[in-house]
Amino acid sequence: MAEPASDRALITVSTGVEGLDAILFGGFIREGFCLVQGDPGSGKTTLALQFIQGRLRAGEKCLYITLTESRRDLENTCKSHGWSLDGLELQDLTRKTAVLPGQDPESVFHPADTELTEIMEAVLAEVERVKPAHVVFDGLSELRLLSGEPLRYRRQLLSLKEFFAQKKITVLLLDDRSSTFSDFKPESLVGENIVLERHMPAYGRARRRVFVTKVRGAHFREGYHDYEIMTGGVVVHPRLVASDHHASIVPELCTSGIANLDAMLCGGLQSGSTTLFLGPAGVGKSTISVQFVVNALRKGKKAAIYVFDEVMHILIERSEKLCFGKPGGFSAYMKEGQLHAQQVDPAEMSPGAFAHEVRRAVEAGAQVIVIDSLNGYLNAMPEERFLTTHLHELFAYLNQKNVLTIIVVAQHGMVVGAGHGDVDVSYLADTVLLFRYYEGRGEIGQAISVFKKRNGPHERTIRRLTIGLDGVKVGEPLTQLRGIMTGVPQYSNSKLEADEQPPGLKADA
Numbered sequence: 248m249a250e251p252a253s254d255r256a257l258i259t260v261s262t263g264v265e266g267l268d269a270i271l272f273g274g275f276i277r278e279g280f281c282l283v284q285g286d287p288g289s290g291k292t293t294l295a296l297q298f299i300q301g302r303l304r305a306g307e308k309c310l311y312i313t314l315t316e317s318r319r320d321l322e323n324t325c326k327s328h329g330w331s332l333d334g335l336e337l338q339d340l341t342r343k344t345a346v347l348p349g350q351d352p353e354s355v356f357h358p359a360d361t362e363l364t365e366i367m368e369a370v371l372a373e374v375e376r377v378k379p380a381h382v383v384f385d386g387l388s389e390l391r392l393l394s395g396e397p398l399r400y401r402r403q404l405l406s407l408k409e410f411f412a413q414k415k416i417t418v419l420l421l422d423d424r425s426s427t428f429s430d431f432k433p434e435s436l437v438g439e440n441i442v443l444e445r446h447m448p449a450y451g452r453a454r455r456r457v458f459v460t461k462v463r464g465a466h467f468r469e470g471y472h473d474y475e476i477m478t479g480g481v482v483v484h485p486r487l488v489a490s491d492h493h494a495s496i497v498p499e500l501c502t503s504g505i506a507n508l509d510a511m512l513c514g515g516l517q518s519g520s521t522t523l524f525l526g527p528a529g530v531g532k533s534t535i536s537v538q539f540v541v542n543a544l545r546k547g548k549k550a551a552i553y554v555f556d557e558v559m560h561i562l563i564e565r566s567e568k569l570c571f572g573k574p575g576g577f578s579a580y581m582k583e584g585q586l587h588a589q590q591v592d593p594a595e596m597s598p599g600a601f602a603h604e605v606r607r608a609v610e611a612g613a614q615v616i617v618i619d620s621l622n623g624y625l626n627a628m629p630e631e632r633f634l635t636t637h638l639h640e641l642f643a644y645l646n647q648k649n650v651l652t653i654i655v656v657a658q659h660g661m662v663v664g665a666g667h668g669d670v671d672v673s674y675l676a677d678t679v680l681l682f683r684y685y686e687g688r689g690e691i692g693q694a695i696s697v698f699k700k701r702n703g704p705h706e707r708t709i710r711r712l713t714i715g716l717d718g719v720k721v722g723e724p725l726t727q728l729r730g731i732m733t734g735v736p737q738y739s740n741s742k743l744e745a746d747e748q749p750p751g752l753k754a755d756a
Contacts (some may be wrong), residue, residue: 260381260417263301264294266483266603270459270468273419280408282387282420285443291421292316292324292474293444295383296412297480298419298458303383308731310336310379312370315423317341328480336377336431340366340386361528363393367403371410379416386434397431406434430601438463443474450593457483473528473599487606489643497651498702499616502544503535507721511697511706516678518614519649520702521642525656526682528556530693531714533557534565535680536617536653541569542614543651544580549614551587551608555623556657559590568718580697587613593623598627602641609648616645620655635675641676682712685731694731695721 259273262321268274270627285291299309313321318332318339322522325332343558374382384407394400422433433441438461446753447453456471474483502515516522516539524532532609540550554562570576580586591601601624605616618624625634646651651695654676673679677700684691693712697705708724728736 249387249483253468255710261301262294263298264481264483265474266474266485267294267457267481269485270375270457270472270483271439271462272466272468275463276421276462278412278458279418279438280411280418280420281439281441282422282433282437283441283443284422285426286445287423288443290474290481291423291443292321292385294481294678295385295419295421296324296328296330299335299381299383300330300362300480303609307380308336308377308539309381309383310338310374310377310384312338312340312385313487314366314389316385325530326509328478332698336379338368338370338373347394347681357598363403366393367407367518374410374414374416378414381419382411382423383419385421387420388425388608401431401436404433405689409437409688420505434460437461437587454597456652473597475597480528481484484603487602487640487641487644489647492644492647494649495645495646498649501539501651502542503538504545505719507710507723508535508538508695508719511695511708511710511721512678512700513704513706516653517702518651519646521646521652521654521675522678522680522694523654523656523676524680524682525673525698526658527684529693530682530684531719532655532682533562533619533656534569534714534719535682535695535712536619536655537562538567539567539576539653540586540615540617541566541650541755544585547585548614549587549612550617551605551613552589552617553605554588554590554619555593557590557621560589562588562590589610598624598637602637605641606644609650610647611648615651615655617733618655620657638675646677656672671697678705682734683709683732683734687736694725 259271259275260277260278262268262271282293283291289491299311300540313320316324318337321337323330340517345603367570380391389399390403394403407418420437421434425450439462442458443459444458445453453473455476458471459469461468468485468488470486472483472486474481476482496519498517498519500515501518502509503512524536526532537552540552543550552562566577570580573579577583577586577588581588589604591604594602608616620637620722624638643650676699678700681696681698683694683696685694686692693714695712696709697707701707706724708726709728710724711722713720725731725736730736
C-alpha cells in the first residue's frame, strides 16, 4: 500500500522505532490518543521509553506516568539499552496503588470512589504542572481494575481523552491486556491501536510480531510484521511487499568464469532472475554458487552470501581455491566491503529479520545474492504453509532490483532422480541447475545439467563436474552415457573421449 499523497509529515511524530514509522507511514498521530497492547514481555515499556528518548533528543517536554513499573524498574530498562531518564518528568504512582487498597479493607466505598479519584486528580495535576508535549500512561490494566465496571472504565477513558485533546498532547496508553472486560474493548475509543505479540516456538528464541488494527483518518501497512528487542531498543522489520519496489532495469548476463558452464547456460545467468541449484549434499552446489560470486567480485560488483548449513570458517576455507590471483582470497573481499558473508542461525532469526538483512545488502549495492540453503531457510519459518508466499515476495523483490539470486536446495539421499526434492519451489525459479552423483567402476562422479531457463536458451546436455584443488572444471557433454540421472550410467561405445569418461571408467577392449 503506497503512502497517500497528503501532508502527512506535518501531523505525525516519529515513533523512534526503526521500521515502525514505515508501517504507520510517518509515525504516531501528533496530539493523538494511541493504545499499545501486548502481553508481559512483549516490549511495550521498551517501545514507550524509546519513543520518549527520541522526543527528548528533539527538545520536547515529556511526562511518563506509571502505575505498574516503578522508577527503579524503568531505570534498569533504560540502563540495559544505554538510555537515561535525565530530562524526563516521571510520575511514579506504583506505591500509591499498592498502599491505598489496604488502608481500609472494611470501607463501604467502591475503589473507584476513593483510590481511582485520588489517582486521577494526581495525574491531572501533574500534567498541568509539567505541560508536556507527549505523555506515556503505563498502567491501563490498573485503571481498569480500579474502575471495577465497564461503564465507569469507559467514561474514565473518555474524560482522559478529552482532557489530553484540549491540552494538545500526544498520548501513549500501555495495556498488558490482563483482566479485560469481555463486553468492552478500549480500541473503540483511541485513534491508533498497535498490538505486540510474543510466542515461543518449539525450539529457539521467542518470536515477536506487531500489527496495527486502526489509525483513524490515515493509512497504514496491514498484516503481521516481525520485530526484535535488542540492545538499543525495539527494531521492527516491515513485511516485504515486492509491488512497492518496481523499477526499470537493464538485465545483463552474469558469467561463472567457467567456459563450459557458461556454454550450457548460453552465456550465463541473467540478472534480475532467480536460479535454483538442486542436488544431494556435497555434490558441488555451494561451490558453483560461490564461483558465480567470485566472478562477479572480480568484475568489481558487490555480493552477499547467507549461509544456514555451515559455519563461516568452512565457507572461507573451501572458497579460497576459487579466488586465484586475489591476495588474501575470499577474506580479502570481505574486509574490503565488497562481499558480505553471514552465518544465519534459523533458531535465532525470524523470517522477517532475514528478509530485512537481505534488503539492507541490496540497498548497499549487492548485485548477487546467495542463500545456502533453502532447507535452512525453511527451518526459520514459524508456519510452513506461508513458505511459498514469503519466498515469492522475496524473490520478486530481488528480481525487481535487478539482482541475481541463487538458491541452494539440498535433497535427501546421495543418489536421487529428478522430482524428489524436499521443497518443490522450482516453479518459483527462472533457472534450475540439477546436480547428480553417478557411479562408474567403483568410483563416484558428479554431473551437472540445466533443467530449465525461462529467460533464454540453454543446453540440454549433461556434463561432468570436477572440483579439485585447482578449482572447478566442467567437461564436455557426456553423449556416450545414459542413465546418469538414476546414478548408475550405462555405456556401449569403446571409443569414449577422455573428457567423457567418468572416473575409473575405461572402455572395453
